[in-house]
Amino acid sequence: MSADPRRQVPRTDTLLADPRLAAAGERLGRGLVKGAVQRVQQRIRDGEVAPPQAVEAVLASLPGTASSLQPVLNVTGVLVHTNLGRSPLSPAAVDAITAAAGTTDVELDLSTGRRGPRGEAAIAALLAAVPAAEAAIVVNNCAAALALVATALGQDRELVLARGELVEIGDGFRIPELLTATGARLREVGTTNRVTLADYRGALGPETGAVLKVHPSNFVVRGFTRQVEVGELAAALAGTGTPLVADVGSGLLRPHPLLPEEPDLQSTLAAGADVVLASGDKLLGGPQAGLVLGRADLVQRLRRHPLYRALRVDKTTLAALEATLRGPLPPVQEMLAADLDGLRARAGALAARLTEAGLDARAVDADARVGGGGAPEHPLPSAAVSLPGSFAELLRRGTPPVVGYVEGDRTLLNLRSLPTSADEQLAGAVLAAAAR
Template sequence: MTQDPHGTDPRRQVPRTDTLLADLRLAGAGERLGRGLVKDAVQRVQQRVRAGEVAPDAAVDAVLAELPATASSLRPVLNATGVIVHTNLGRAPLSAAAVEAITAAAGTTDVELDLTTGRRGPRGAAAIAALLEAVPAAEAAIVVNNCASALALVATALGQGRELVLARGELVEIGDGFRIPELLEATGARLREVGTTNRVTVDDYRGALGPETGAVLKVHPSNFVVRGFTRAVEVAELAGALGGVPLVADVGSGLLRPHPLLPEEPDLQTTLAAGADLVLASGDKLLGGPQAGLVLGRADLVQRLRRHPLYRALRVDKTTLAALEATLRGPLPPVQQMLAADVDGLRARARALADRLSGAGVDAVAVDADSRVGGGGAPEHPLPGAAVSLPASFAEPLRRGARPVVGYLEDDRTLLNLRSVPSAADAELAAAVLEVARRWT
């Protein structure tokens, strides 16, 4: 290698790794994030110094700017899609009460200890009690890690080696290529399909019952809707026609009680009161809590599920139990707040944001825009609302910003729908748009 007689070889000016890591600011970051993450950031900055992008005396500041906010790769995102329960964005955002409960439960807790007696206590008793208070038609409940797990546990405990009776029109795909019949058959149950894709009667169900029947299932079709020449059998009609065979209803979205904006969405309380023996639902959809599968209903059936060996593999951890209890007992969770958002209020927010942005030279206007429940809930019930409309070119840089903002494209414009954005985040949303305008336009 040719020697540089003037000593200006940039490689000679790159700060040493150990020197950078010894800086007090980076040492503190190492205690918070772990030495490995900090060292990776140091090496990236050293490469930028070699390339002449960063001055050697600015290396520490550059490393600090490179460091993630936490040791996790997950990044907080502003959901401006208008989809309240967005699967790709983590479904329900947790309430502050739920977040505080997770933090408190993150250390050692009394999750299975009775502090009075010093003996082992029932796991998650407080969360179960909160769930039963919210759904008084249920005698008992258990919680597993998602609704598909709940369905798999029920199918295994009640249907393994037996028949599960299910309407053909409810053999749906639940997302990412997973299909209800495949999930059920994987448990060792045999499916007995009744009716046709568009029509099923109570006599179809009755005719399928026999000594091999383990249970009758009703599965909420979620995003799948059949219109026209159709017929379905409601839970109340079916419950009185099964002669003691358990009726299990998967209601999907986790709505506890009827909601005025979602008149056709099934809820746990009404479904149990109508005669279902067990109901299954998600905790991270319209309930607004953590990812969980809820099973509520007859005490003897719930106990049968609790004692099944598969339950041990599917049960939730202490942080989920804590978040679920706080969601049920605490203030209105964000999902419920977003559902209840006043349309005039959304329009006022959109106008204020658009005025602020246009005043800074951004092509921004307030527009009316429908939003959606998401997560398979209420697919035919759009929610009126408002959005800020920006040029289409803003969509990608907003997603890639320091605080990613996810909107959507419509009619060659980027829309930031405010129903799925907390009002407290409006200033942050405006700052993200202004940063894109500064850097990219």
């Protein structure tokens, strides 16, 4: 009878009373720790864990936080990887979120004791970064910004949009479906590959709410094509009272030498757009947010619309956005600026260390990508560590998970998407995977 494993399983209340697990319960929540205890008890019944090791097994299985999200090492070579949370935040932005997580003065003027403007400092930082804008607001993502514009300017009216810009982006999300869901009517102009200024002019009428330009982002049409640039379209709309709204997508503040065809906020406004929309968590390198900048009267109209209240961001997003704009370069900007020789040196050092440990590791050249729909035709030169193909799954299942990609029969760990400070952690993860 004494050999029956069911009689050797420690009681739940006994394990939860252990000081180490009690402390974990205070940090993570008693329910989460109790669930881990029950799983370890089953492992004891299955003969996988010895009863005296129960507490250590529970502690080893507990996550670092009460959230199920895990930090991941991104060596996909995709800088803005949607499945991995897009742009990593800068340390300054993380500190700002921590400071804003408690009780803050987000809507209180401490000098008067009265209600103050929400997010004023973040908006000021955004306007300082994009001086062509007269005013700005922030909502929870770029799709929300587009929905707000379509509702405020196009509900029961027409939005004029080139047929070639009726795009679908990630996870089956289609721009025309979003726009028509707001009650706006779409007036498509041109053909899939060609649109002219005359097409836009012919579509304008008393029912026109706005002309909308959407940057295709994740695809390019080549060959017999024609599109109307923002400056040309803005000049044609001058004096008509019809606003020109441009969704530039990626959140690039100003032109970048590595991304010559990627539209930016400052240049688009300077070219004559009345309102521009962009994401905050792509090339800007900040938190998820929809940025709306442009003419003061139009931005104020959007701010006063009832839908804005449902779409506005919280205090932590405002804090992170301000810190991203005012603080040091965010990680995605550092990744863009990474020197190819430096990337090759990192790959060579990592490969040499892994080879010394007996692994089949090589340093190779590779291409990286912006990701998030940005600059689809502009690969970024990079360097990677090449390992046998079986490492892809082993690394994903490790702690921390490492996400690379398979090319042919090799697993590539592309270093442009990984901060230099994480190289040591990457080496340890690879060695741990090899040991398994």
